[in-house]
Amino acid sequence: MNTSTWIVLGVVVLAVLFIVGQYNSLVRLNVGVDEAFAQIEVQLQRRSDLVPNLVETVKGYAAHESATFEKVVAARAKATAAQGVEAVAEADGSMTQALRGLLAVSEAYPDLKASENFRALQEELSSTENKIGFARQYYNDNVRSLNAKIVAIPGRFFAGMAKVVARPFYEVTDPGKRDVPAVSFS
Amino acid sequence: MADFRAAQQQNRTKTWVMLGLMGSVTAIAFYAAAVFMGSSSVGIVPIAVGIALAGVWGSYYGSDKLVLAMTGARVISHDDAPQLFNLVEELTLAAGLPMPKVAIVEDNAPNAFATGRDPEHAVIAFTSGILRSMDREQLQGVAAHELAHVANRDTLVMAVAATTAGAIAILSDMVLRVTFWTGGNRDNNNGGGGNPVAVIAALIALILAPIAALLLKSAVSRKRESLADATAVAFTRNPAGLRKALEVLASDSTVVHQKSNSVAHVWIESPLDNSTTSNLFSTHPPLSERIAILKQMEQGG
Numbered sequence: 075m076n077t078s079t080w081i082v083l084g085v086v087v088l089a090v091l092f093i094v095g096q097y098n099s100l101v102r103l104n105v106g107v108d109e110a111f112a113q114i115e116v117q118l119q120r121r122s123d124l125v126p127n128l129v130e131t132v133k134g135y136a137a138h139e140s141a142t143f144e145k146v147v148a149a150r151a152k153a154t155a156a157q158g159v160e161a162v163a164e165a166d167g168s169m170t171q172a173l174r175g176l177l178a179v180s181e182a183y184p185d186l187k188a189s190e191n192f193r194a195l196q197e198e199l200s201s202t203e204n205k206i207g208f209a210r211q212y213y214n215d216n217v218r219s220l221n222a223k224i225v226a227i228p229g230r231f232f233a234g235m236a237k238v239v240a241r242p243f244y245e246v247t248d249p250g251k252r253d254v255p256a257v258s259f260s
Numbered sequence: 261m262a263d264f265r266a267a268q269q270q271n272r273t274k275t276w277v278m279l280g281l282m283g284s285v286t287a288i289a290f291y292a293a294a295v296f297m298g299s300s301s302v303g304i305v306p307i308a309v310g311i312a313l314a315g316v317w318g319s320y321y322g323s324d325k326l327v328l329a330m331t332g333a334r335v336i337s338h339d340d341a342p343q344l345f346n347l348v349e350e351l352t353l354a355a356g357l358p359m360p361k362v363a364i365v366e367d368n369a370p371n372a373f374a375t376g377r378d379p380e381h382a383v384i385a386f387t388s389g390i391l392r393s394m395d396r397e398q399l400q401g402v403a404a405h406e407l408a409h410v411a412n413r414d415t416l417v418m419a420v421a422a423t424t425a426g427a428i429a430i431l432s433d434m435v436l437r438v439t440f441w442t443g444g445n446r447d448n449n450n451g452g453g454g455n456p457v458a459v460i461a462a463l464i465a466l467i468l469a470p471i472a473a474l475l476l477k478s479a480v481s482r483k484r485e486s487l488a489d490a491t492a493v494a495f496t497r498n499p500a501g502l503r504k505a506l507e508v509l510a511s512d513s514t515v516v517h518q519k520s521n522s523v524a525h526v527w528i529e530s531p532l533d534n535s536t537t538s539n540l541f542s543t544h545p546p547l548s549e550r551i552a553i554l555k556q557m558e559q560g561g
Binding site: 106109117194197198201204208211212 | 343350
């Protein structure tokens with residue numbers, strides 16, 4: 075074989091390696107997003123598992139706050155049924171809000187706040203909230219990398235081949251944060 | 261520098277530049293040895309590299325167990341310190357890392373370290389002093405810094421730096437000793453130093469190379485600390501937590517009873533350096549500088 079054959083062969087090998095590299099990095103990013111989402115769901119599940127215990131503990135001291143308990147139970151049912159990023163994020167927001175209501179109610183009961191069981195549950199709950207927050211952040215970071223790769227050159231030429239599409243960000247619509255309370259001065 | 265992504269990138273680039281420079285110093289030292297000793301130096305090079313490799317890579321591979329034993333750290337589970345354990349678990353989610361072993365060192369000085377050859381064998385340890393003197397936000401900053409070392413594989417980076425510095429030191433030491441013992445015979449036997457100017461230049465290079473390598477190793481360590489600070493912010497998105505933690509460390513004068521040089525670089529605050537002033541051999545950047553960079557990130561973010 076002469077020199078030019080070797081050069082052509084070399085270029086072909088390099089091109090193949092380049093394509094494989096691009097393809098693999100797209101697939102890796104895509105799987106990373108799936109894994110990150112699975113992690114959010116694991117943490118949401120953990121929070122849902124804490125709920126019955128928490129509700130029972132609060133009920134022991136504040137049995138008549140049934141409206142608050144119902145909200146939490148309804149949010150839990152919604153969270154269990156949710157599928158897909160948007161639905162899960164929405165259910166997540168409702169649950170956060172319902173739990174905030176429950177904790178606000180518990181503020182009025184000093185005996186409850188002093189109970190050992192409640193305090194342990196509260197540390198577990200706030201830790202789980204943090205975990206959900208960090209899992210969201212990690213998911214959104216991964217989505218950010220993937221979406222940037224898909225629109226940038228050379229990634230955009232290979233996205234179709236790797237069957238990788240832009241993924242949605244996980245955005246919690248927290249009604250408590252958006253709605254400004256109506257203030258009346260009369 | 262106000263942005264942690266830029267800070268991470270900058271420190272990564274600088275690490276590579278410094279490791280590259282260390283490679284150049286190694287090449288110069290080997291070349292100098294060859295000029296100085298002639299053909300007999302050929303056997304010395306693999307011996308020096310071999311000794312350095314054996315010494316460093318053994319401690320790198322078993323770093324989790326070794327450092328735990330040397331510092332007397334006790335591995336804990338969730339129920340021993342629920343808050344600390346939860347806090348670390350939270351951060352592993354931000355980092356996308358497996359849960360490391362968490363350990364406590366009984367020591368009144370506030371400090372913490374991370375070690376382990378890879379994220380699967382990582383250990384992060386806190387002194388009992390740091391658990392007493394910091395609140396949850398500050399501890400989160402410290403834990404994020406340690407987890408950042410794990411994520412950035414700093415045990416590996418420092419093992420590479422230590423191997424290179426070690427090989428150069430051993431090589432220089434061997435060449436100079438052999439010269440001292442054999443004295444003037446060298447020229448007659450090998451004829452390696454035909455040109456006296458080259459021989460003297462090689463001698464100077466051999467004396468200076470270990471110092472240069474040590475300086476570079478310290479510089480790499482400092483860059484990895486800055487990188488870990490930036491990565492910690494990437495995990496927590498809260499520069500204030502780590503900043504407040506470093507301020508606690510700065511205001512505290514007690515020092516970990518750990519005076520062993522070999523594990524000094526693993527602590528968040530160096531047990532050897534004077535924390536207010538920097539010098540070229542410091543393994544950590546001065547706390548005041550780290551605090552200033554984090555303050556910039558607070559304003560930028």
